[in-house]
Amino acid sequence: MGPKIMDSTQSIVEMRSVRKTFGSTRALQGVDFTVKRGEVHALVGRNGAGKSTLVSTLSGLTPADAGTITIADTTIEANGKNYAASIRDVIAHVQQTPQLFNLLTVAENLFLESPSVRGRFGVVSSRAMLQRTNELLGKWNMEIRPNSLAGELGAGARQLLEIMKALKRGVPVMILDEPTAALSNAERRLLFEQVKTLKAAGVSFVYISHHLDEIFEVADTVTIMRDGRVVKTHEPVDALDVETIADLMMGEKTVRSVRVDYMDNAASVLLEAKGIRIDQFSDEDIDFHVRAGEIVALAGPVGGGKEALAMILAGQQKPARGTISSPGSSSPRIGLVPTDRHASGYVGILGVRENVAIGGLDILSGPLGLIKTAKEQVHVGGLTRQTNVIASSLEQAVSQLSGGNQQKVVFARALCRDPQVLVALSPTRGVDVGAKEQLYALLRDLASKGLGVVVVSDEEDEIEQLANRVVIVLGGQIRDELVGKYTMNDLVLRMEGVI
Amino acid sequence: MSNLSNSLKASKRSIEQSRLSTLGRAFVAGGYTMYPVLLILGIIGAIVAPRFATTVNFINILEQVSVLGLTTIGLTFVVLIGRLDLSLEGIVGFAPMLAAVTLVPAAAGGIGIELPAWTGLFVALGTAGLIGFFNGFMVVRVGLNPFISTLGLLVLLRGGVLIISNGRSIYSPGKALTYLGSEKLLGLPVSVLLFVLIAVVVGLLFKHHRYGRALYAIGGNEEAARAAGINVDRAIWSAFVIAALLAGLAGVFLTGRLDSAVTTQGQGIIFSAFAAAVIGGVSLGGGRGTIVGVVSGVLLIGIINNLLTLAQVPSFYVQASTGAVIVIAAVLTTLASNRSSGVRTRT
Structure with a gap:
């Protein structure tokens, strides 16, 4: 050989x-x-x-x-x-x-x-x-x-x-x-x-x-x-x-799932970015919107600005210029899955329950700010079931969980406030095939329930499996957009910045 | 057959073991580690010093520790979020002193403003709150390391006390300032009642209030707390303000107990407060600690001091012995929490 x-x-x-x-x-x-x-x-x-x-x-x-x-x-x-x-x-x-x-x-x-x-x-x-x-x-x-x-x-x-x-x-x-x-x-x-x-x-x-x-x-x-x-x-x-x-x-047969093609231009816009400049060096405005029920991917070379744009959409970073608004409501609820779960995803010394609950302390507490224990237990239990978290109990420290389960806890936290838009950066980084498919199914399910989902990813397969619309971000600008039935080839060439 | 029963027995034992270890973990995490030690100390105390186990003495101990207790609870707010505040010691001295010099006439050492008597408490707590606000500003907005910014403030406040008082203590600064630290209610000192009340309220706040949850999250992983939508800056800022307010109240207690604002008031208290917090299981790295534990640390220091005095240990030895006990207790707490904090698995 x-x-x-x-x-x-x-x-x-x-x-x-x-x-x-x-x-x-x-x-x-x-x-x-x-x-x-x-x-x-x-x-x-x-x-x-x-x-x-x-x-x-x-x-x-x-x-x-x-x-x-x-x-x-x-x-x-x-x-x-x-x-x-x-x-x-x-x-x-x-x-x-x-x-x-x-x-x-x-x-x-x-x-x-x-x-x-x-x-x-x-x-x-x-x-x-x-x-x-x-x-x-x-x-x-x-x-x-x-x-x-x-x-x-x-x-x-x-x-x-x-x-x-x-x-x-x-x-x-x-x-x-x-x-x-x-x-x-x-x-x-x-x-x-x-x-x-x-x-x-x-x-x-x-x-x-x-x-x-x-x-x-x-x-x-x-x-x-x-x-x-x-x-x-x-x-x-x-x-x-x-x-x-x-x-x-x-240990069993796996099938790689495929994306659900969905496109409804009449669906309501949940989040709208107008005239965004990522930093003072940007010289072109970014206009972007997320509609209910769609999964949009932000793609492009590393350092091209897709992460920064996502963090701006999630309200975690201030743009140099421009506004983020939500036509439907005055204060859009946005869930965030940050890019590096070890650095900014979970609190390792706290248990699953506390980690999930910090995503929605305001809706879990009464008028005096006291956490309603029973409501918390039910709400967190529901979310961890929805995201398939496997832990010995809700009190187990998240640092003791495997990588895939930690990521699911981060998802549960992002969903805790019942968001209208979910922004997920590198949603399956360092996660195994099984957990990956579970998270993909979760994202599709959320979109089908009317959430707007924004995914930032460096993996062509992931984007191809999830996104109905791919926005290519390069040099702090939106360079291109793929909608509906695009091929892997289209995607790869654009992500590399070739086209 | 015997094989089966053996394995059954073994599995039962392992279930019992795991139940025990869960219990142990909850015991340590809840901050109860030091209570058995306190109990043993109490028994020893009752044997060596007959006057120890009396109601009068217990109330005395509580009254003694209420000042340290409030300061330590204040410090815990800041330490939980992974910061520290050395200036609390300065506040214990400065806040009541400023109130005193604005109350009393110039002849008695005042600065000649002679504010109405009822303002005493407000001036003291207002000053403390402002100092806490300044600390928060320095850390959150200016981005200073709290060690150096609060160290600077500590030294500044120490000097400030001497300036405003002209280096002289002020006696009988007035009821409004001394009531809390000197009067009794239902046979118990007001300071003790207030300390217990504040400990309970803060304990509930840490455990069941969204603010407490936010503090633990920030101390455990600040970036994750931010990503979860917690207003981290506001939580940090407010923690400094609350810590300062509690230290200010501690200072008022002390002034009341002595019926005077002393220039050296509160000196060295920050070291005891750190010791009490660590003994009580508060992690200086942030994210870990309970009020139950903090109270145990405060009580330990109070009881040791009381016992050594009652046992007529020469006063020169009291300080050194307290130090030794602090080290031993800290070792115990750390070992217990390391043992119980569980496994770290890797993938």
Whole structure:
């Protein structure tokens, strides 16, 4: 099957009967996992299947309770104690959220703790650091300045920086956990090129992604996990297709849903934006409206202004100019699902009930502002059923839920005030296939009940599955609009800003 | 057969265990961690000092802690939203002093305005409220770190007390200012009754009022609270105002109890207030804490002080022992809340 099988007999990672328990949750129930030298090994599964836990035990980020882990020449008998230090030189783990120092520059972030830029007495040579950073950025074709602060970079650049930092260490095994979640298509291509180059040089990758199409693009082999167990291991990627993988992940047949075509130009306008300028640099007005019953997508390249426009619509950001109004009512009720649920979606230390209720404290409280407990219980219970939240009780802390359930809690909160318009940014980021379909069904259901839904997304599939109308936002302006029956091709070209 | 019954037994045990752990979690989350300690302390106290377990002494303790108690409840508003307010200590001294110097004639140390007697309480609380408003302005509008802005204000108020009083304490500033801290109602000091009333009201507010819910949400994740539609700026601002008002009232209690506005009034109280809050399970990072817990922290400090005095521990040792107890109690609370705060799962 080609040259990549060449030295595949040699394994670089061997995990045997690895176990990990969190409280009463058995996250890993005796997992075996093998990675061969020079392969890209995809690890897939739903949220909560144990992928992140497995790679965390592999890198030592969370020590395994039991089992054997061998990486290159190092063998560890896990017993719950920390072993990260002993494998530091053979494995690197890039986590979902970048662990950068926001107040240090790009160069400092890359070469922190690196002996290669240190002179005598440990004095760091900033010239050597800048030069090496420039080389590295050149190699990656990244157009950022080495002395700009990491905190000033966009999400995609930060993610790439994190990956560069790990790759630079020259370890034989790399774990990439959802590396493309924040990347634009162009940035994703940069990453894949680097992965392929390093693979040719003999580096092995463990690659976690929810995007099954990516797996076919970069991976050689696939391991599928479900409920803390491996259901299929070390399967050549050529022997699988998207449907089979999805079925194995879910444990049942899944059907990808399609959008409901809906267009009613007589439906009432729920929210209207007139003459909006996103910031003082915009030089063209944005006019936009949402009608009852429609799902509108805001799409376009990262940084093109679609998020800003959505936040303006939701009343969370002030436009430089223009007005938002609602012809039907004086104060439109708008629910917001923010783009990053960890940063601004939920309050981790609070329970499900409290998280949902903060979305509608005014309607849940009496004239004196006291919360009506019984009403709250019923209302929140109804919303969590509507959004399919699975938790041990309404009091369980949201930080303990899986990613998909956390996102459903955020949806429930956004719906708490019985909104007329729902604005959802990246509604299914980092959410597994099953939860994704549930959220799509929810959005369609809401639209059919007469809500106006605005979705902001970077995923073509998501937009194509949901939106009847796609508004392309680029350079702070509305560039184009697709209505009704559009093709995937139309969409992709416009989202990339090609047309 | 025995296998089955064994496994049944095991599952029953695990259900009981989980029920126990749920109970334990609720116990800690509700802020009850310190109450067993208080009980033990009470028993020890009754043994070593016969005068400890008397009604008179208990009322005495409550009267002593009402000042610290109000300040700590005020501080809790600000700490719940992940901020802090050092200037509360300054308010305890400044607010009643300003009221006193505007009331009494110049001969008695006043500044010669001689406002009518009934204004005393209003001047004190009005001043406190204005200071809180200023603190909120600095944090919300100007965007200062509350540590430095309220530290500056604390020092400023300390100096302010000396300026307006000319460095002299003012005696008998008048009934309007001293009534709350000196009179009794139904055999109980008014200050104690008011402290209990405020603790109950604030406890209900935190638990059942939308404002309390907003405070917890902001302390837990400010951005999420904003995205949920909560007016975060207004909540922060008002928390500073309420904290200042409670500190002002605490200052009035103290002035009433001493029947004078003293220049050193309230000195060091902010440290005790922080200690009481942390002992009571309030997280300095925000988002966690209950009034039940805060009251336990305040009582612990009050009882320790009382016991050490009754046990005739030399006064030099009282302060050091209190400090040691604070550290031990804080360790206990932190361990308990870490134990019970549950698992963190990752996907």
